[in-house]
Amino acid sequence: MHKLILWDVDHTLIETGGVGGEVFKDAFEQVTGRHIDRLADVTGRTEQVIFRETLDLYDIEDPGDYFPQFVEAQATGYQTRADEMRERGRVLPGAREALAAFAELPGITQTVLTGNPQPSALAKLQAFSLDGLLDLSIGAFGTDDSLRPKLVPIAQGRAFERYGHTHTEASTFIFGDTTSDVEAGQKGGAQVIAIASGRTTAEELREAGARTVFHDLADTAAIVQAVTTSSP
Numbered sequence: 001m002h003k004l005i006l007w008d009v010d011h012t013l014i015e016t017g018g019v020g021g022e023v024f025k026d027a028f029e030q031v032t033g034r035h036i037d038r039l040a041d042v043t044g045r046t047e048q049v050i051f052r053e054t055l056d057l058y059d060i061e062d063p064g065d066y067f068p069q070f071v072e073a074q075a076t077g078y079q080t081r082a083d084e085m086r087e088r089g090r091v092l093p094g095a096r097e098a099l100a101a102f103a104e105l106p107g108i109t110q111t112v113l114t115g116n117p118q119p120s121a122l123a124k125l126q127a128f129s130l131d132g133l134l135d136l137s138i139g140a141f142g143t144d145d146s147l148r149p150k151l152v153p154i155a156q157g158r159a160f161e162r163y164g165h166t167h168t169e170a171s172t173f174i175f176g177d178t179t180s181d182v183e184a185g186q187k188g189g190a191q192v193i194a195i196a197s198g199r200t201t202a203e204e205l206r207e208a209g210a211r212t213v214f215h216d217l218a219d220t221a222a223i224v225q226a227v228t229t230s231s232p
């Protein structure tokens with residue numbers, strides 16, 4: 001059976017070291033003309049939701065095209081600050097090795113499932129040279145839908161269009177660090193391998209329903225095995 005791996009980006013593969021929040025605020029100000037000190041809760045949520053709630057937080061009315069403008073400004077921000085992000089941020093321990101190990105295995109396709117807009121996800125992964133290990137043409141992004149569970153069938157559909165493989169819950173795996181990643185798997189139709197490398201604890205991830213939880217990606221063999229030996 002061909003398997004499809006869907007990686008969350010932030011706090012699963014990489015951390016921006018605070019650059020992400022600053023880029024968000026700068027892009028928000030460019031688009032709305034308003035300087036902001038804080039933004040809505042970001043954990044596990046799609047960018048459309050974070051953006052909309054931050055508008056609400058400051059009582060700003062959207063004339064209708066703010067989000068697409070924001071997406072463009074944010075991606076430019078990440079591209080411009082790639083060096084700084086590499087300095088302040090990092091690839092999480094074991095992430096590159098895990099991606100490289102899966103890339104070597106036959107019968108496995110790996111891409112991203114992220115709340116990030118497509119161009120920002122690409123800019124982040126490029127900054128850390130992880131993009132070449134992923135098949136980003138079939139990824140699902142925060143620009144595809146505001147609801148994370150809906151991103152699972154979007155990625156499965158793209159994998160089918162491109163490779164002709166039909167993916168179900170039995171063959172689809174999400175790696176993610178939040179309860180939203182767990183929920184995306186449960187409601188969207190994917191098995192979840194939770195990684196407690198973000199702000200959510202292993203216990204919280206288990207309580208949310210994750211059957212497989214790792215503290216990090218450091219043990220490449222164990223991570224690979226979680227996918228290759230898994231049965232739904």
Ligand SMILES: [Mg+2]
Binds near residue numbers: 010178
């Ligand atoms: Mg995350």
